[in-house]
Amino acid sequence: MGYDAQFRVWRGDVDGGALQDYSIPVNEGEVVLDIIHRLQATQAPDLAVRWNCKAGKCGSCSAEVNGRPRLLCMTRMSTFTQDEVVTVTPLRTFPVIRDLVTDVSYNYLKAREVPSFTPPPGLAPGEYRMKQIDVERSQEFRKCIECFLCQNTCHVVRDHEDNKAAFSGPRYFIRVAELEMHPLDTADRRNASQDEFGLGLCNITKCCTEVCPEGIKITDNAIIPMKERVVDHRYDPLVWLGNKLFRRG
Numbered sequence: 001m002g003y004d005a006q007f008r009v010w011r012g013d014v015d016g017g018a019l020q021d022y023s024i025p026v027n028e029g030e031v032v033l034d035i036i037h038r039l040q041a042t043q044a045p046d047l048a049v050r051w052n053c054k055a056g057k058c059g060s061c062s063a064e065v066n067g068r069p070r071l072l073c074m075t076r077m078s079t080f081t082q083d084e085v086v087t088v089t090p091l092r093t094f095p096v097i098r099d100l101v102t103d104v105s106y107n108y109l110k111a112r113e114v115p116s117f118t119p120p121p122g123l124a125p126g127e128y129r130m131k132q133i134d135v136e137r138s139q140e141f142r143k144c145i146e147c148f149l150c151q152n153t154c155h156v157v158r159d160h161e162d163n164k165a166a167f168s169g170p171r172y173f174i175r176v177a178e179l180e181m182h183p184l185d186t187a188d189r190r191n192a193s194q195d196e197f198g199l200g201l202c203n204i205t206k207c208c209t210e211v212c213p214e215g216i217k218i219t220d221n222a223i224i225p226m227k228e229r230v231v232d233h234r235y236d237p238l239v240w241l242g243n244k245l246f247r248r249g
């Protein structure tokens with residue numbers, strides 16, 4: 001059953017902008033991205049929005065709906081009452097390019113800083129063998145669709161632009177955890193996690209976990225185990241002695 005929804009959409013660019021009001025038809029079963037597309041088709045042809053799959057799998061339609069970080073294509077209109085104003089704004093943590101499109105290149109810079117998978121020398125692709133239990137552990141992290149909702153939500157950078165240089169963010173903590181837990185990986189990223197990626201700035205509030213559309217337990221399964229590994233490595237006297245005597249690498 002259709003009705004007219006009240007939408008408030010942020011319009012503007014790097015020089016500034018404002019919320020603009022629209023009244024727009026909604027049909028049964030639609031998601032917020034459908035309404036944004038209808039706005040483009042009927043009232044605001046120059047409205048900028050990034051999207052690709054409309055299936056919650058490409059991670060490109062991230063924005064904030066009524067102040068909550070969401071995928072526009074996975075936010076059902078049925079979650080709002082018919083008289084509720086639906087406010088759609090760009091991700092707050094990244095610079096606006098135009099309207100709902102932000103510049104997420106911070107994340108790609110951070111991705112490049114994580115040392116890649118380092119198998120033992122001489123082990124060729126195709127010769128990798130690992131137990132199913134180890135495969136399953138990293139599979140949770142491999143579900144990441146790089147929507148960057150967790151990065152956008154994390155208070156360490158959301159309100160503190162100057163922390164960005166020293167903080168990789170939850171998406172890259174799961175990447176580091178995945179590699180550190182990989183049985184065939186020989187690199188050691190524990191010191192870098194603390195000193196370069198800013199793991200110590202995370203105070204395990206779990207806000208990143210709450211917004212992850214893939215349901216990845218970022219804090220419990222990646223961040224806390226990585227913090228434990230760093231503490232063991234740096235502050236356990238027996239491990240410290242072992243590291244002195246049998247230095248890895």
Ligand code: SF4
Pocket residue numbers: 153154155156169170201202203204205206207208209219223
């Ligand atoms: S748990 Fe850590 S990484 Fe996640 S939102 Fe909180 S401070 Fe940020």
Ligand code: SF4
Pocket residue numbers: 143144145146147148149150151170171174211212213214215216218
């Ligand atoms: S961990 Fe979750 S919230 Fe973060 S980028 Fe990946 S899919 Fe998105």
Ligand code: FES
Pocket residue numbers: 051052053054055056057058059060061062071072073074
């Ligand atoms: S359009 Fe691909 S996740 Fe929304």
